[in-house]
Amino acid sequence: MRVLLVTTLGEITLELDAAEAPKTVENFLDYARDGHYNGTVFHRVIPGLLVQAGAFTPDLQQKPSRAPVPHEGGNGLSNRRGTVAAARDRGVLDSATSQFFFNLVDNPKLDQTAPGDPYTAGYAVFGRVLQGLEVIDRIAAVPTGAEGPFAAWVPVVPVVIERVQVLDPLPARPAPADAAAPADAEAATP
DSSP: OEEEEEETTEEEEEEEOTTTOHHHHHHHHHHHHTTTTTTEEEEEEETTTEEEESSBOTTOOBOOOOOOBOOOOSSSOOOOTTEEEEOOOTTOTTOBOSOEEEESSOOGGGSOSSSSOTTTSOOOEEEEEEEOHHHHHHHHTSOEEEETTEEEEEESSOOEEEEEEEOOOOOOOOOOGGGOOOOOHHHHOO
């Protein structure tokens, strides 16, 4: 499944991995289809680590969220540059709701090292950037400071997600030429 994020700094196309993170993907898609992300900002920008969004308006008012989804860290997907993961409270395992983050670099320290413990269970990756990684890098370059309820890392000029659109799934890949249908059995009989 592909999703388009239109931001004030450009467009980002994501490919979501429902096979490895089904509950997290469905949660993200539900918020996207409901229009929850439209008009929210990237509220946490930590150069060399991540950019986070999904919950706050430009005046840093938090939008209501639904119940959290079960944690899907340790699903085989790693927090590598260009992946998107579910944000959650560091000390609470099943606490991911609407917030997500993009990894600016390979972040193996954000992967699960031991299941069950919220401090070692990692953050559930549920997709990757297909197009627009340069947009994420532009977001990461925006100057930040303290703002509203946050002591640091808030862009001084808001970077707004104008809209999120769920796109058609990727088209099926054509079968290789050597995988053509077998010849008619009767025609092959002597």
